[in-house]
Amino acid sequence: MNGSTVTAPVGTYTVIASFNGCESSTSTEITIAVIPDNTPPVFDQSAPADIEVSCNNIPPMDILTATDNCGPVSVVPDEEIINGDCQGNYLIVRTWTVTDGVNPPVELTQLITVVDNQGPQLNSTVDAVLNVTCDEIPQPIEPSFIDNCSGVLSVTFNETQSDVINNQYSITRTWVAKDNCGNDSEIIEQVINVEVSAETIGTENREICNAAEFDTINLSLVLPNGTPSGGTWINVNNAGGLNGVIFSAFNNGNKVPVGDYTFSYVFDDGTDCPSQIDVIVNVNDDCLPLDCETVFVHNAFTPNGDGVNEHFQIDNINQECHLPNRVEIYNRWGVLVYEADNYDNNTKKFVGISEGRVTVDKNAELPTGTYFYIIQYNDGNGKVISESKYLYLTR
Incomplete structure (x- = not known):
């Protein structure tokens, strides 16, 4: 057979062996049974556990072995990548297959979920604080970023400026990088303190x-x-x-x-x-302005020409905080005999003389008696006060 190996079909075989001696010979009969191989190979290890990792932490593929009852066998590894929603997110399917050539192949599987959850990192130097004069303000730099998985998609720049106070102000510049999976970098901030070189004029x-x-x-x-x-x-x-x-x-x-x-x-x-x-x-x-003082009404006066208590006195009603004001005076029959806006006890004051109505002669001295007044004024806080009481006129 030239040293080659032939697998006999399943069954029972009888083999007769003859031995010849010098002057004699003998033979023996051997029965050989070829039985079927119904046992597949067995892995020596369990399948590696399913895991979730970032793109820079993917472990190497495990080396697995297997044993077969009919002789040595080899394990064949394989790996498939299924793309996800972005470059840094995908699924790795690892399989290990072994066969003895007779039984169906035996397979172990491991799923590795790869995720990109880290934003870009600064890859250049940015001075956190600069102190300059206003004619030395540098142009914005373009910082360099790198990303571990999906690459840098964009860099957003923003600049704000504070008010000038005591000939100084500050410029705040920020940069934020975004990768292709939507992760943002940390905010990179630079504060430029500016001294206004122009003097106060x-x-x-x-x-x-x-x-x-x-x-x-x-x-x-x-x-x-x-x-x-x-x-x-x-x-x-x-x-x-x-x-x-x-x-x-x-x-x-x-x-x-x-x-x-x-x-x-x-x-x-x-x-x-x-x-x-x-x-x-x-x-x-x-x-500073004076306090708003309380309005006080003197409800009796004597306009008789003696120079004392000659008019209807309303203390403090002329203060700015009480303006505008209005004063109305009626006789006992309800006839209006006097009215004035912004009463001030000086240029506008009631001295017991009628301002005239159809029933009352203008400039006529009003008789002694009881009258009724209505005054309105501001209380100093925006509220209008209305006060109405009796007024006594005596000559």
């Missing part, structure tokens, strides 16, 4: 004295002639009395505390650096 010291509670100062009117428009006002001390460019120490009924308040006007004068004008407003005790 003017300072206005202004004492405002509120003779009336609603006196105001228009800050734009105290800027030097020729100052460019379109600038920005900065309320350096956060004074409560500023509304746009109008400052009031009364501030809608609330007094601004005594002190110096700086309002900075920042504008572009055509150079590389902004210019700034500081308007300093001084509020002192003498300039």
